[in-house]
Amino acid sequence: MAVSADPASQVQVRLFAGLREAMGWSEQLVELAPAAGGSNPAGTTPEQLWRQLNLQPAYPPAGVRVAVNQQFAAWDSSLFAGDELAFLPPISGG
Amino acid sequence: MAVSADPASQVQVRLFAGLREAMGWSEQLVELAPAAGGSNPAGTTPEQLWRQLNLQPAYPPAGVRVAVNQQFAAWDSSLFAGDELAFLPPISGG
């Protein structure tokens, strides 16, 4: 079975606003790399996925924030299969 | 001619709220004492009138303010014939 066909090891990645337009996509399912020595793919971080997806600039800019399952999260938090990860460019509401 | 009949030497004094009720009157015309050596009655101050009218307490309390011709004024400002003088107890608007 191809890894890419296993939904239990995938993370939904979403982009918004200027970042979405710069990259040309708004969401995609991304495989978590299997953890060394086991089938549990936990341990991948938003920062790793930013690089893996070739998001620009290569090092995440200070103004961009991360949300995991629609809650603000740290760049080095652990992602789990089924998570929804979003990269949020600088906010300007109100 | 009695001094009290000369409107050109009078000041209208007004009291408000608790002060009005404590004294039992809301306005009265008060004669300015003639200035020493002349007919011009200028020189009387709100503080002098407060005593002259036996307003209580004998020394004007800190919270009471003075208005002359409907503008805030100092306790030692000079009053002139025709002025409207008001003693304003502590303000509580809004």
Added chain:
Amino acid sequence: MLPIQLEADPFEPLSALAEWHQFLAAGLGIRPAAESHFVGRVRPSGANDAPLEALELEHYPGMTEACIASLAAAATGRHGANAVLVRHRIGLVLPGDAIVLVAVTADHRGPAQRCCQELLESLKHEAPFWKREWSLGVGRWITGNTPL
């Protein structure tokens, strides 16, 4: 529509604001970017916590209006606000009724908010109004404001 008005009868703040909006739209065309309002209403109980029957507001006819106008002009100038609305009750005001409405428009939120706040404070401390609380049939003059 006078931007500053004493109200002898109950008034509805949202109606006053709607009327003010029409007045501003006629003068300015486009609506300002920032607008800050404050509505104060009479509390159900007085300073001594007894149920309040009514609040009575005495003022100094002529001076009170002029004083509010001058406080409003000063606050507007200090903060660079565009327009201001003040409605203030006089006479007997019932619990729950609006006693004061202050509204300010400006080009930015900071000036609108600060001007509205400052004008409200100055109305409370500088405009000749006196409050008497009527509770259990007894009137009691209030000699200060509730804490900020």
Added chain:
Amino acid sequence: MLPIQLEADPFEPLSALAEWHQFLAAGLGIRPAAESHFVGRVRPSGANDAPLEALELEHYPGMTEACIASLAAAATGRHGANAVLVRHRIGLVLPGDAIVLVAVTADHRGPAQRCCQELLESLKHEAPFWKREWSLGVGRWITGNTPL
């Protein structure tokens, strides 16, 4: 009536406030002593001073609503406010149209004003919204807020 709502179509702030008053009256009975409102509207020109055709507001469906609710609950608790109302436009908003309405009731003027101000700031900086200014047919993402 939901106290927090995203609006895909133009809304009238005073109507939203009137609806909220009815909602509060049904729940609380007597009206609160202090009420503070803020209305923000789209400016006629953009960051580069060119005439603005429209402001576009993108949001993160689900997260934005939850985030506003959590910011509102935090501000309400911090200031001891009673109730809060938030209306925020999404999609294309025209110059002069209301983009945000925040209203807060409290027992005293200080908490009402401070809570309203703080909630507005947190909406601007913490709730996932992104603004794009459309001017001369070109869209430009805004990466900050106007100064306070």
